[in-house]
Amino acid sequence: MFIIQPHYHAIARTCQDYERMAQSGVVAVAEPAFWAGFDRDYHETFLDYFKQISEFEPTRAAEYGIRHFCWVAVNPKEADNLELARSVLKEMPKYFDRPTVLGVGETGLNKSTQNEITVMEEHIELSIRYDQLLLIHTPHLADKLKGTRIILDVLKNFPKLNRDKVWIDHVENHTVKMVKDNGYWYGFTLYPITKCSINRCADMIEQYGIDRLLVNSSADWGPSDPMLLQQSIQELTRRGHTRDEIIEIYHNNPVKYLTQCPKFDIKPIKFCT
Amino acid sequence: MQTSQQVIDTYFLDMRHNLLELCAFFDRYDVAVKRSGQPTNIERYRMLTDALSIVADKDNPNRAETLLNLLSDQT
Incomplete structure (x- = not known):
């Protein structure tokens, strides 16, 4: 199996995770900029983080034969600090030219405050100005429904935005239809307890199909598991889904989306019997 | 897609476990309320x-x- 993990917080994980992923068929990961678990005080801390995910982490992944790509952004958890967010946004274009940076992400909303919305809008503007892919995080738990609606409303205000380049992540049963109907790429993020379970992921694949779907397991520093992607493949296999369909979901769909950034040079594959 | 029989056969034990955990949770809550004298x-x-x-x-x-x-x- 050849798996692309399009949303993976590698710096929070050990080399053993890379090893297990490589052994189970993962060929590439893409790491969006994330919250550190505490709110950072200095914009330089973000810049060092961008350096870590765009320079150092690809070398660590390469030890296991895995390609590592990344995204840069001020994540929504820290976007309420307008001054700090803007000082980081100002520096972000420097990173767009780096060989493994795919675009702007993950921006989006957490508690859907006005400052978060403003910072998300500024990320969207930046992605349009520099023609970057755009990865949008939807809020957690009780905040997801309202936040997703706001995100879709905000996106409507950007007529120049190419929807093919926008991926709205962490959708669940109650938000998948509204995101899909608006023409965006959408992600199911597999977690042991929160977000999407492997069974509900398979249910939604059967209900909504696989067009524009990006399955990922995020795997950050909290309770999470990079191997949930492999478990979801096992669940689909158990339900009788074909290997061709599984390759489309876990390899070729990420390729279709991510190759819109020419730096992502992995080709689609076909299973021959 | 699975048949209804396959769905039952595949997930029965997991769902039995989930329902049991649910019942045990409500039992645990009721005991705690009884002990403390007030629900929270x-x-x-x-x-x-x-x-x-x-x-x-x-x-x-x-x-x-x-x-x-x-x-x-x-x-």
Whole structure:
């Protein structure tokens, strides 16, 4: 199996995770900029983080034969600090030219405050100005429904935005239809307890199909598991889904989306019997 | 797609486990309320008891979606 993990917080994980992923068929990961678990005080801390995910982490992944790509952004958890967010946004274009940076992400909303919305809008503007892919995080738990609606409303205000380049992540049963109907790429993020379970992921694949779907397991520093992607493949296999369909979901769909950034040079594959 | 028989055969033990955990949770809560003399977090407790009627609604083909909507901030 050849798996692309399009949303993976590698710096929070050990080399053993890379090893297990490589052994189970993962060929590439893409790491969006994330919250550190505490709110950072200095914009330089973000810049060092961008350096870590765009320079150092690809070398660590390469030890296991895995390609590592990344995204840069001020994540929504820290976007309420307008001054700090803007000082980081100002520096972000420097990173767009780096060989493994795919675009702007993950921006989006957490508690859907006005400052978060403003910072998300500024990320969207930046992605349009520099023609970057755009990865949008939807809020957690009780905040997801309202936040997703706001995100879709905000996106409507950007007529120049190419929807093919926008991926709205962490959708669940109650938000998948509204995101899909608006023409965006959408992600199911597999977690042991929160977000999407492997069974509900398979249910939604059967209900909504696989067009524009990006399955990922995020795997950050909290309770999470990079191997949930492999478990979801096992669940689909158990339900009788074909290997061709599984390759489309876990390899070729990420390729279709991510190759819109020419730096992502992995080709689609076909299973021959 | 699985047949209904396959769905039952595949997930029965998992769902048995989940239902048992649910019952044990409500038992645990009731014991705690009895011990302390007063219930707490009534709103979250009510959400969970409301969810039970969604689980039992055989006419709703989108129970997971309905449950997530129930658990969402509606403001």
